[in-house]
Structure formats: structure tokens, C-alpha cells
Amino acid sequence: MLKNKTYNRKKIVTIFFVCLGIFLVLGGRLVYLMVFQSDYYTEKAKELHERERSIKAARGRILDANGTVIADNKTVCTISVIHNQIKDPDKIVQVLSKELDLSEEYVQKRVEKYSSIEKIKSNVDKEKGDAIRAYNLEGVKVDEDYKRYYPYDSLASKVLGFTGGDNQGIIGLEVKYEEYLRGKDGMILTVTDARGVELDAAGEERIEPVPGNDLYTSLDMNIQSYATQLAKQVMETKEAERVSILVMNPQNGEIMAMVDVPEFNLNDPYTLPEGNEGVTEEKKQELLNAMWRNGCISDTYEPGSTFKIITAAAGLEGGVVTTEDQFNCPGFIMVEDRRIRCHKTTGHGPENFVQATMNSCKPVFMKQRMPDILMLN
Numbered sequence: 001m002l003k004n005k006t007y008n009r010k011k012i013v014t015i016f017f018v019c020l021g022i023f024l025v026l027g028g029r030l031v032y033l034m035v036f037q038s039d040y041y042t043e044k045a046k047e048l049h050e051r052e053r054s055i056k057a058a059r060g061r062i063l064d065a066n067g068t069v070i071a072d073n074k075t076v077c078t079i080s081v082i083h084n085q086i087k088d089p090d091k092i093v094q095v096l097s098k099e100l101d102l103s104e105e106y107v108q109k110r111v112e113k114y115s116s117i118e119k120i121k122s123n124v125d126k127e128k129g130d131a132i133r134a135y136n137l138e139g140v141k142v143d144e145d146y147k148r149y150y151p152y153d154s155l156a157s158k159v160l161g162f163t164g165g166d167n168q169g170i171i172g173l174e175v176k177y178e179e180y181l182r183g184k185d186g187m188i189l190t191v192t193d194a195r196g197v198e199l200d201a202a203g204e205e206r207i208e209p210v211p212g213n214d215l216y217t218s219l220d221m222n223i224q225s226y227a228t229q230l231a232k233q234v235m236e237t238k239e240a241e242r243v244s245i246l247v248m249n250p251q252n253g254e255i256m257a258m259v260d261v262p263e264f265n266l267n268d269p270y271t272l273p274e275g276n277e278g279v280t281e282e283k284k285q286e287l288l289n290a291m292w293r294n295g296c297i298s299d300t301y302e303p304g305s306t307f308k309i310i311t312a313a314a315g316l317e318g319g320v321v322t323t324e325d326q327f328n329c330p331g332f333i334m335v336e337d338r339r340i341r342c343h344k345t346t347g348h349g350p351e352n353f354v355q356a357t358m359n360s361c362k363p364v365f366m367k368q369r370m371p372d373i374l375m376l377n
Contacts, residue, residue, distance in 0.1 A: 053080070053117060053141060053143055053187070053188040054143075054185050054186070054187060054188075055143065055144075055185060055186035055187060055188060055206070055207075055208070055209045056078075056145045056146050056167060056185055056186075056209065057146075057182070057183030057184050057185050057186065057209035057210055057211055057212060058073050058146050058183060058209070058211040058212065059073055059146060059148060059163070059167055059181050059182060059183060059211075059212045060180065060181040060182075060183065060211065060212030060213045060214045060215055061073070061214045061215070062160060062173060062174075062181075062214070062215045062217065063214060063215070063216050063217065064217055064219045064220055064221045064224075065216075065217065065218050065219060065220050065254075065256070066220060066221070066222075067216075068221050069151065070150070070151065070152060070155075070156065070160065070217075070219070070221060071148065071149075071150055071160055071174070071266075072148075072149050072150075072151060073146040073147070073148065073149060074146070074147045074148075074149035075126045075144055075145075075146060075147075076122070076123045076124055076125060076126060076129070076144075076145050076146065076147040077124045077125070077126055077128070077129025077130075077132075077142050077143065077144055077145060078119060078121070078122045078123075078124070078142075078143045078144075078145045079096065079100065079119075079120045079121050079122075079124055079129065079132060079140070079141070079142055080117050080118060080119045080120060080140075080141045080143070081096075081110060081111055081117070081118050081120060081139055081140055081141070082116070082117050082118075082139050082141065083111070083112070083113060083114050083115060083118065083139070084139075085138055085139035086111065086138065086139030086140075087138045087139065088137070088138070089108075089111050089112070091137065092107075092111055092137050092139065092140055093107045093108045093111055095132065095135055095137060096111075096120055096132070096140070099128060099131060099132050100120065100121050100124065100128070100132075102120070102121065107120060117141070122145065122165065123145070123147050123165065126144070129142045129144070130142075143188070146167060147167070148162065148163040148167060148174075149267065150162070150266035150267050152221065152266075153265050153266060153267060154263040154264060154265050154266065155221065155224060155225060155228060155263070156219060156221070156224050156257075156258065156259075156263075157172075157263040157264050157265070157266045157269075158171075158172060158258075158260050158263060158264075158292065158293070158294035158296075159172055159173060159219065159258045159294065160172050160173050160174060160266060161173055161174035161175055161176075161292075162174060162266050162269045167182070168182065169181065169182075170269075171292050172294070173215065173217065177215050180212065180213045180215065181212040181213065181215060182212050183209060183210050183211045183212035183213075184209060184210040185209050186206065186207045186208045186209030186210075187206070187207040188205075188206055188207075189205040189206070189207070218249070218254035218255055218256060219255065219256065219257065219258070220256045220257065223247055223256050223257040224256075224257040224258075224259065226257075227245045227247055227257040227259045228245075228259050228261065228263070230245065231243040231244070231245050231259045231260075231261045232261055235261055235262075242260065242261065242262070242295060243259075243260075243261050244259060244260045244261075244295050244296050245257065245258075245259040246258055246259075246296050258294075258296050258297075259296075260294050260295045260296050262291075264291050264292065269288075269292070270288065272284065272287055272288065272291065273291070305360050308357065308360060308365055311365050312353075312357050312365075321353055322353065323352065323353050323354050324352055324353070325352060325353045326350065326351075326352055327350070327351055327352070327353065327356055327361075327363075327364040327367060328347075328349065328350050328351075329342055329344075329347045329348035329349060329351060329356070329359075329361050329363045329364060330347045330363070331344060331345045331346050331347030331348075331363075332345070332347075332363065333362070333363040333366050333367075335366070340362060340363075340366070341362070342361055342362045342363055343360065343362070344359070344361075348361050351364070
């Protein structure tokens with residue numbers, strides 16, 4: 001009898017210490033999680049109950065040499081829905097399909113989709129976004145956004161380039177200086193319960209966006225506009241498919257105007273000219289690439305008479321000709337057995353070197369007084 005009591009007492013003591021050890025381990029683990037790992041699990045819980053909505057940063061403007069804004073931003077809205085916060089899905093489908101000019105099937109599919117947030121449409125006019133916000137539909141979010149806007153439409157279109165649906169540069173200066181223009185997006189953080197419903201008492205936390213940097217160019221829109229008019233006149237007069245004009249500052253080489261007509265509308269860059277309706281997607285993309293192509297910098301070009309500037313400068317600097325030297329242009333010059341004509345076939349007659357340069361006279365630039373200079377025709 002005494003032996004059994006001793007055995008049971010030892011058994012109880014053993015179980016007590018085993019349980020005590022387990023409680024100590026669990027208590028130590030609890031202290032570790034609540035004290036030493038509290039920051040980690042607090043952040044995890046915050047991520048689980050937070051919903052993020054992006055705030056687009058304003059893209060940097062592009063300005064000409066006079067400070068005129070040639071690429072700006074227009075405030076638009078992005079319409080989204082949060083499934084777990086929707087209380088009247090039928091009304092939401094009806095309102096959004098009506099206001100956004102979308103099919104009810106399209107809107108309903110996104111309203112019924114289980115996701116943290118579902119975008120319905122972006123680049124919506126601010127007036128339309130304000131009208132949707134006025135309905136006070138639970139589960140519908142109207143966030144302000146930015147869309148690129150070009151005040152001069154097609155002017156300098158192939159130089160400036162344009163942006164896509166995500167406001168990212170596609171061609172031209174927009175893509176060349178993308179890292180400086182794009183800015184840094186912000187964020188709206190809202191706290192939700194386990195079902196994903198926002199907690200009004202928790203409020204919102206905003207991380208403000210950082211606007212992009214402005215880009216100042218050497219373009220002068222007055223010169224650009226005048227050069228564009230001249231190019232269109234030449235294209236019409238000569239029935240040319242394409243005309244390019246490049247205006248540079250001779251003092252420092254800055255580009256003051258760059259024209260390559262026909263241009264395209266920067267505010268509607270994906271619309272082809274009339275007569276290209278009904279083409280395949282592959283053909284359309286090919287035509288768009290050709291329409292966006294800037295021939296001034298992308299195509300090879302034989303300098304022709306423009307190289308006479310180099311020839312004249314070389315002759316004057318080398319001392320083989322002076323501005324007062326006299327020449328006679330009969331309208332052609334013989335080089336061995338070849339007759340090379342001047343653009344004025346009747347000839348310019350007597351002229352000095354300055355007049356010959358003004359007249360772009362071929363025979364003068366090929367005379368024996370300039371034997372070491374090659375004139376490219």
C-alpha cells in the first residue's frame with residue numbers, strides 16, 4: 001500500500017514538472033513572438049488588412065526655349081470597384097455602364113470578380129468622374145489620375161512623341177527622358193476587416209506622389225510652326241510624299257525646329273490617316289510605325305547642295321578662295337567627258353564667291369581654283 005502511494009506521488013511530480021516545462025516553453029515562445037517579433041507580425045497584420053490604391057504622379061511638362069508648354073497633363077479619373085464593399089451590384093452595373101458607355105456584361109463581369117480591387121475604366125474625364133462620385137455608390141472608387149495632353153496637337157509630333165495608357169513614354173522625347181519625366185506614384189492605404197470592408201474609424205493613409213521633372217528643350221515653337229507651314233507648302237507644290245526641315249542654331253548646334261511632314265495628332269496617335277480603314281492588326285501596326293517615324297533622325301540622307309556650306313568654309317579657311325574672287329557660270333562645267341549642269345541651265349553669268357554661294361552655283365564650286373575640295377552632288 002505504501003509502495004503504491006510512493007509510486008503515485010512520483011508520477012504526479014513527474015507529470016507536474018513535464019507540464020511546467022511545456023508551459024515554460026510555450027510562455028517563452030509567446031514572449032518571443034509578442035516582444036521580440038512584434039514589429040514583424042504587426043506589419044504582416046497591417047498588410048493583411050490594408051488595401052492599396054495607386055495615385056499616379058503628374059508627369060513632368062515639356063517646354064520650348066521660350067518657356068511655352070508643349071506637353072502638359074490633364075486631370076482624369078480611374079474608376080474601380082471593390083467586390084467585398086459592394087451592397088447594390090445591380091445599381092452599380094447600371095450606373096457605370098450608362099456613365100462610362102460600357103456594356104452591362106463587361107461591367108457585371110468585373111463587379112462580380114473576387115479581387116481586392118478591379119479597374120473598370122481609366123482616363124475618364126474629370127467631369128464624368130465627379131458625376132459617378134456623386135452617386136455615392138458603396139464599393140465604387142473614383143481616383144484622380146493624369147493623362148498627357150499636347151496643346152499644339154500635331155506640331156513637332158515626331159520630336160515630342162507621346163505616352164501610352166499607363167502614361168509611359170512611347171517614342172520621341174517622351175521615351176528618351178522617361179526616367180526624368182515620369183515621377184514617382186503615390187498610394188492610398190485603407191484598413192479593412194476580415195471580409196475586406198473598409199473600417200471608417202481607421203481612416204485613410206496617403207503617400208503623396210512625387211511629380212516628374214520638367215524638360216526644357218531648344219525648340220522654338222514659332223520657328224517650328226513656320227517651318228511646318230513651309231514643309232506643307234513644298235509637299236503640296238512638289239507632290240512629295242514627305243518633306244523634312246531641320247533648323248539649327250549655327251552658334252551652338254541647338255535644334256530650333258525639326259519638321260517631318262506629314263505629322264500626326266499627339267492627342268490621338270493611334271488613328272491612321274483616311275484611306276487605311278479595314279486593315280489587319282499587323283498591317284495597322286506597320287502603318288503606325290511608319291507614321292510615327294522621324295525621318296530627320298531615322299533615315300539616311302544624301303546631303304547634296306547643303307554640303308556646299310562645308311565646301312565654302314573649307315575653301316575660305318584654306319585660303320584657296322576669297323569672297324571677292326570672280327567667276328563665270330555658263331550653266332554647266334565639263335569634268336573629263338561628263339557635262340555637269342547647274343540647276344540654272346542658262347547659267348548665272350559673272351558672279352563673285354558670295355553670290356555663287358547664295359545662288360548655290362555648282363560650276364563655281366568645281367572650278368580649278370578649288371581643286372582639292374570635293375563637291376558632292
